[in-house]
Amino acid sequence: MSEQTRPRPFTDRIKTFMPRTSPLNTSQKQGLEQHASTYQLHMSNGVLDQQAVFGRVAPLTLEIGFGMGQSLIAMAQASPERDFIGIEIHKPGMAQLCFDAGSHGLTNLRFYGEDAVQVLETAINDGQIDTVQLFFPDPWQKARHHKRRFVRPDLIELVRRKLRVGGRFHMATDWQPYAEWMLEHMEVAPGFANAQAPGEYFPRPAWRPLTKFEQRGHIAGHGVWDLIYTRVN
Helix, strand or coil: CCCCCCCCCHHHCCCCCCCCCCCCCHHHHHHHHHHHHHHEECHHHCCCCHHHHHCCCCCEEEEECCCCCHHHHHHHHHCCCCEEEEECCCHHHHHHHHHHHHHHCCCCEEEECCCHHHHHHHHCCCCCEEEEEEECCCCCCCHHHHHHCCCCHHHHHHHHHHEEEEEEEEEEECCHHHHHHHHHHHHCCCCEEECCCCCCCECCCCCCCCCHHHHHHHHCCCCCEEEEEEECC
8 A cells, every 4th residue: 555545544634623621520520430431432342342232232323522411311311222322532521421321320321432533433333323413513613624524525424334224414503604514515415315305404303402502502592403314325
């Protein structure tokens, strides 16, 4: 393989996230200490074996960037027949998810504390996911940062491969220019069909929990746009 065709190492790739740190509170520290061994998955353990992890093979939802995890916890509680995996690199969010999942005794939830692109590439089999969720990702507002947006052709194709045929890619954002960007890119993405109608946003679904972040946005008069696309091939 020539130097021109050799894949770039991850450290040289354009990141879709910005690492940040903040101190853990008491419950978050407790969550990591008591429950991380139960809920945290690691890419170093190889490709996800759903039967080994959850004790069953059920419809699998994967959420990219779950923040503090409130909506992911709520969805796991509301749908015990499904399995959920979250991906987040912000340590307080991981710790809070551990605390809340452990407090509720959830058995259908796990998470990766590693980069979502690497997790999808190395730990998830093609066609393994029923639903991929991308809720309120960083919109990377400046034009020179648009290349960092998760919704871009190469990563849309990566998501398509990991979804089963008939699976869904559900996005939501409160930043209208990013909503328009998502719509523009997804409408022309090979292998996807708009679950609402061509060129249209999806009405806010009842199954997506209303987070504190979104509630504050509504109070401030911000709009929210949902987009759902189905893998058709």
